[in-house]
Each structure stands twice: as C-alpha cells, then as structure tokens.
Amino acid sequence: MFEPPPARPVPLCWFPDYRDTNPYQTLLYEGLGPTLAPEPAPLAEALDRQAKVAGGRMIFHLHWEHAVVAAGPVERFLDDLERFRGRGGRVVWTLHNLEPRDPRMAGAVADLRRGLLRLADVIHLHSLPAVAAARAALPLPPERLRIVPHAGYEGAYPVLHRSAARAALGLAGARMVLLLPGRLAAYKRPAALVEAFCRVAAPEDRLILAGQALPGVLPPGAPDPRLLLLPDFATPERLAECHAAADLVVLPYVQSLTSGSAVLAQTLGRGVLGPDLPGLRDVVETGRTGWLHDPARPLDEVLATALAEGPQVWAERGAAAGALAAARDRRLVGAIWRDLFTALLAQAPPGRVGPLV
Template sequence: MFELPPARAVPLCWFPDYAETNPYQTLLYDGLGPMFSPQAATLAETLDRQADVPGGRMIFHLHWEHAVLLQGKAEPFLDDLDKFRARGGRVVWTLHNLEPRDARLAGAMEDLRSGLVLLADLIHLHSLPAVVAAREALRLPPGRIRIIPHGGYEGAYPVAGREAARAALGLADARMVVLLPGRLAAYKQPAALVAAFSRVAGPHDRLLLAGQAPLDLLQGAPEDPRVAVLPDFASPEQVSQFHAAADIVALPYARSLTSGSAVLAQTLGRGVLGPDLPGLRDVVEQGRTGVLHDPRRPLDEVLAEALAEGPDRWAERGAAALALAPARDRRIVSAMWRDLFSALLVHAAPGRIGEVS
C-alpha cells in the first residue's frame, strides 16, 4: 500500500525567550500541534537555520521588541529581518506594550517599530481595546492586524487554599490583603501603591508586593510594617499561594496594553483593582470581576473605597472572574494561532508597505 511521507513540521522561531519566568510563551507554543516546530532563537540563529529549510519556509515570531535593543541597534536587526523574508520566511510581531520599559530607549524603539510596521507580515494584538490604543500611537496597517486573545493559565499554577496560604505567609489575622504580583517594574507604580496603602489602610490590612524587582523599587515610599516585599523570582507554587491569600489584586499601571497579571488573577479567581486602561479593560468586567477607575483619580481614594468594601464583596468578584476564565481556554486560543500561522504560509509575502491608513 502506498503511503505518503510524513509532513515536515514548519520551523517556528520565537524571540525573546522569557519562558523561564513567564509561562505565556510555553503555553502558546505547546498547543500548536505537530504542524509546527517551535524553538526559541535569536534572529541570527533563525537565519542560520533557514539555510537548511526548503524554500526558506519558516516563521519568526517577535515578542517584547525592547529585547532587540538590549542586544544591539535596530537597523542591523531590520536588515536581517528583510533578508529572512526575502528568503521565504514570514514574520509575526506581537505588540505587548506601547511604551519602552526603559525611557532612554524611546528614540531607538521608534525606529525599530517603524521598521517592523513595514516588515511584519502580521501584527498581533490581544484585544480590541489594544488595537484602538495601538492605532492611535502607531500607523499600523489595518489589513495586517490580527486579534487573538491572551490565553488563560489554567493548569500552569497549582490550586492553593486561602486559609493555608495566609497561615504560611503570616497573614492569618489580616482583614484585607492586597497583592501586587509579577515583575515589579516602574510602570506598575509600586512606590505609589505603598504610599497610598500606608495612608488609607486599616491596622489589620496588609499589602504584599511579590515579584522580581530592582533595588530602588520603593525609593521614596514610606516604611510600613503592614507592607511585605518579596522581591525575588516566585515559583508557580508561590504565585498560587500569594493569590490565594489575597482579597484584591491591585494593578496600578501607569500604562497597559496587555496584562498577563490580570489574566492570571482571573484564572486564579481574584478580582482586580486598577485604572481603566486597554490591558485591564480587556479582562476586567467593571464592578462584576473588579473595579476599573479613572486613571486621573488619586490612588488613595480608589484604594480606600476598595478596602472599605470588605472581603466578602471582593470574594464575589473573584468568583465571578473565575467563572469567566473558560472563555480564555487555551484550546480555543491555540486553534486561533494554528489558523493564523497556517494561513500565513499559504500566501505570498507582500513587499514593504509604502503607505498605511
């Protein structure tokens, strides 16, 4: 009996590799199935691999483009990206953030993004609010924009119990516990949150800042025994424990296009408090699964109102958030990614875009 030879998986290289500290990429690529062969790689490594791929038929998926500038200048990277496409490769750019993490990179980032707008075959964003914000800031070509939601984290973190988590963290007697999780960068305004908490929280309320942080994280913030700072990498078990102990996940972003922290809070059944920005608007249902406030409102007022609502009201929001988590089922999200990557390989690569509208 005649048998067709097995189909060769399409190489898919992705950069940068943050899989050790953020499960987002692992969960995205693990669900693609046998048609694709994903591998973390720099663009230079991708070009080397492309030489052995028939017709150069492969995909380069760029995330968090600031990592490009940490390795060098924008122009050589864009030249290599142009070469990759000319050899038959396809490029997907996921736009996670609008502002660079380091303000000193703003000029270089503008140059890099201008080139990516011209060279990316598809530009991926996680939500309609993100598309609106991104198109206000960048001249993104509408025909190349694709929306695939941020998948949930179900199964990536163990389930922890509230009482055991609080006991383990020394929070058994706390009334309200507020958590600021994840990478504690300046755009999350941790010092401002500590200052506001110190002014408005009650004697039995607690604030937990848990995640990797620079040494000057709380420069200028008051010292407060009700505030605990755990500025180290947290294991999945610890992350679950922090969320289980919390009543509120506070995300006082100065800016947010996509919020994996908000998606994680939803997955683990916790309500979110934060400003009405695209990254939170995508995940939080106002009033029902959290509270989104006018970014211009003083954080003191916002936090005081949230704490005054008490643990029962926030437990209701957490339960409502958990009930909505299945909408981000990774099987659904993975199917969308398979369709996007598959369709990209079918069509001939367009040239650089002259004008976009």
Template sequence: MLQAAPPNPIDVRFFPDYRGTNPYQELLYRSLGPAVIAQPLDSAAQIGAGGQDAGSILHLHWETAAFTDGKQSAESFLDALSGFRDRGGRIVWTIHNLMPHDHRYRAVSKQVRSGILALADIVHLHSLPALTAAMEQHALPMAKVRIIPHGNFDGVYPSFSREQARSELQLEDARMIVLMPGQIRAYKAPGALIEAFLDVAGPDDRLILAGHRAPDVDDLTVPDDPRIVATFGFSMDRDLALVHAAADFAVLSYTASLTSGSAILAQTLGRGTLGSDTPGLRDAVLVPATGVLYDPAPEGALASALHAALNEGPDPWAVRGKAAAQAARARDWTAIGATWRSLFMELARLPRPAGVLTS
C-alpha cells in the same frame, strides 16, 4: 487502504524566549499541536543566520530584547528581519506593550517599530482595547492586523485555600490583603501604591509586593511598617499561587498597560482586580463583576479607589474572585491555539516572494 502522509510541520521560530519567567509562550506553542513546531532563537543575531529561511515563520514578541543587551544595534536587527523576509521567511509580530517600559529605549523603539510594521506579514494584538490604543500611536496596516486573546494560566500554578495560604504566610490575623503581583517596575507605580495604602489602610490590613524588582525601581523605599510585606525576587509557581490565595484582590496601579498578564493570572487564580483604567485592564477586568477600574488622572485617585475597595470588606471581593475565575475559563487555550494554528497555516501557504531559492 493507503493513507496520505501527513504534511510537514510548519516551522515557527520565536524571539525572545521568556519561558523561564513567563508561562505565556510555553502555553501558546503547546496549544498548537503537532502541525506546528515552534523553536526559540537564543539571540536576535540568529534571525539572519543559516540562510534556510524559505517557508519559515518568525514570531517576534518583545522586540526591544533584540537591541537592549548591547550585542546588536537597532539597525542591524532591522537588517536581519529584512534579510529573513527576502529569503522567503514570514514575520508575525505580537505587540505586547505600547512602548518599552525603560524610557531610555523609547526613541530608538519608535524607529524599530516603524520598520517592523513595514516588514511584518501579521501584526497581532490581544484585544480590541489594545488595538484602539495601538492605532493612536502607530500607523497600523489594518490588513495585517489580527486579534487573538491572551489565554489563561490554567494548570500552571497549584491551588490553595485562603486559610491555608494565610496560615503559611503567617497572616492569619490580617483583615484585608492587597497584592501587587508580577515584576515590580516603575510603570506599575509601586511607590505611589505603597504611599496610598499607608494613607488609607487600617492597622490589620496588609499590602504584599511579590515579584522581581526591576532596575528601574532601585530607588524604591519600602517603609518599615508591618502592613507592608515585600518579597522581592523571582517567585516560584508555588509562591505566586500562595500570595494570590492569601489576597482578597490584586491591585495593578499601572501608568500604562496594553496587555496585562498579571491581571489574567489573578483572574485565573480566582482573584478580582483593582486597577487603573488602561487598555490591558479594560480587556481583563469586567466592571463591576470581576473588579474595579479607576481613572488614574485625578490627584488622589489611587488612594480613593483603594480606600473604597478596602472598605467593602472581603465578601464582595470573594464574589468578584469567583466571577473572575469563571471569566478566565473562557480564555481557553484549545480555542486560542486553533486560531493561532490557522494563522500560521495561512502564512505557510502564501506564495514566496519572487527570487527566493527553494532548494
């Protein structure tokens, strides 16, 4: 009996391509299966190139990458998106952040975001807390909004015991180890965290800052204190797994967070989180089972929360870590990928705008 030929895969292009430093996109597109072929664009200029856009889908992520490298203006970026739509392409925009982390681009970003909201077919957020926060800042077209969770990082990082990790890092004698993971950026308030830690930590406690040091914290001063362990630079998968295994909990002292990949990474690697009460952490942290959130507004709030967390000792945080790992398993990419696949198939079936050539 003859079988029908499988349908052509759905063509998805994504920009920017951050797979080299963030596993999120690799995990997302791998989860879609053969029905969707996702390919990166090397630059935003490629969005309007080629002219064969009918039936294609553009998945736009961190949109500021399109106009912060000096190669393209915000206006030309929006023109490219408009041309893509006019030729029959469809646009999905994932809002990862409320605003750019770099303050220099906030004014132009507001203009660009208004344009993307008008052009996008789908506006994607990772959680209800993220949606609530985005609605306070943007006039979201709710008919376009979809919420699909951020998946876990299972299988990306190796596993180490706490004892092995501390031995390898020569931190066997530490009492409590606190970890600030991921990119070290101004919005994570690393300076305030260092100051608070040194105020409340005991002589055998340690704070590890592990990640690439962004230009917006070039003026960050790391005191010459044995309790501070700073390993700046792009960490390899093994390095990230090692510092998480050595730590009792991760601390994320965000001034703002819409989605927190760092919190979900800590969760995946079995570590609880102490963090500021922001949308990204409300999504990732189940209080008090997997972590503690504090109100960052009052003066001294970070130091007070950190003092309480350190005084609890390692055992309660070990329990939270196990609960966090269990919660991370619910962020399985099999289910999340199926939801994304359905969304892309929905877009692929939409009729093309009038006047679009389909040669």
C-alpha cells in the same frame, strides 16, 4: 495565490525566550500541533536554520521589542529581517506594550517599530481595546492586524486554599489583603501604591508586593508592618500562594496594552483593582469582576473605597472572574494561533509588505 501545505513540520522561531520567568510563551507554543515546530531562537539563528528549509518557508515571531534593542544594533536586525523575508520567511510581530519599559530605549524602539511596520506580515494584538489604543499611537495597517486573545494560565499555577496560604505567609489574622504581583517596575507605580496604602489601610489590612524590585521603585525608609515584601523572583508556587491569600489584586499601572497579571488574577479567581486602561479593560468588568477607576482619581481614594467594600464583595468579584476564565482556554487560543500560522504559510511568497515609514 496559495501554496500547498508543507510535507514536514514548519520551523517557527520566536524571540526573546522568557519562559523561565513567564509561562505565556510555553502555553502559546505547546498547543500548535504537528504541522509547526516552534523553538526559541534569535533572528541570526533563524536565518541559519532557514538555509536548510525548502523554499525558506518558516516563521519568525517577535515579542518584546526591547530585547532586540538590548541585543544589538536595530539596523542590523532589520536588515536581517528583510533578508529572512526575501528568502521566503514570514514575520509575525506581537505588540505587547505601547511604551518601552525602559525610557532610555524609546528612540531605538521607535526606529525598530518603523521597520516592523514595513516588514511584518502579521501584527498581533490581544484585544479590541489594545487595537484601538495601538492604532491611535501607531500607523498600523488594518489589513495586517490580527487579534488573538491572551490565553489563561490554567494548569501553570497550583490552586491553593486561602487559609493555608495566609498561614504560610503569616497573614492568618489579616482582614483585607491586597496583592501587587510580578516584577516591581516603575510603570506599576509600586511606590505610590505603598504610600497610599500606608495612609488609608486599617491596622489589620495587609499589602503583599511579590516580585523583584528594580532599584529606586520603592519608597525609602523602614517598611510599614502592614507590608509583606517578597523581593525575590516569585516562583509559580509563591505567586499562587500570594493570590490564594489575597482578597484582590491591585494593578496601579501608568499604561497597559496587555496585562498578563490581570489574566493570571482571573485564572486564579481574584478580582482586579486598577485604572481604566486597555490592558485591564480586556479582562476586568467593573462591578462584576473588579473595579476599573478613572486614571486621574487619587490612589488614596481608590484604595480607601476598595478596602471599605470588604472581603465578601471582593470574594464575589473573584468568583465571577474565575467563572469567566474558561473563555481563555488555551486549547481554544492555541487553535486560533494554529489557524493564523497555517494561513500565513499558505500565502504566496512575500514581497515587500509595506512602504517605508
């Protein structure tokens, strides 16, 4: 059973709002067209707005689950979510990560996910590799799974010239420049990367770490002169400058379901070096746009091999990556999202989606 399209834009609330540090949500929601009215709001505010919407027809889109855990009791959130659906609302859950970034939240996140598996109308992942990995870890119902690719970042970051970027960063005389971008959390293994790089890199090689470093994630002691530490929040301009200066982006993840950093590297025409994990497998083609290695292989060996390949090999991989970025055109991805939301709203009012798990 289907319902006619609404006469006015349908509210779409999403949570959490990370636009200040990540353009992902801006790019996702700005291209949905006139039938949807997206805006950031926690679930409590979405419920207040729902009371003013005919038939309660609106959408709540949840992203990173740890934000729910940090905001309050999981039980209260799930009760509110059930009330939202009971009033006619639809729920979309994007599964970005398999494991919470903070291990202390693991129990609460697991409780939340049990509820989301029951209540979400749509469970979204970014790729087939992500679906395979997620289904191996969670009892995801296939009939409610949807794949919408991660859009590229074209237009969100300036495109800069390599020579000017290296000069601005004091790297004009460098041979190979590696970049680890974004927030330096433990799952990115920044300490292991720094230690391995310092053991195998040549005197003219450099490693840029561009992002806020969480306490204890970098090795103690005086920094090696081959390291360029940019520990503050990296603005789009600074990130673009670092990518332009780099020969490759290195992402030594412990785990990855979706990698915005790999998508950004592709957008800015840089090859990626990292372990063969679902989030990187979606973006990187070994030998053509980067190199995905066996996760068990020692990082010293991996870095030594990549550095020995030299700038020309990685320039070719970066050019190939940039050529493939067009497949992630945000107009294309936006149209897929618009169709998903529209189809969801056209369905009959929801009942209980799934059994208790």
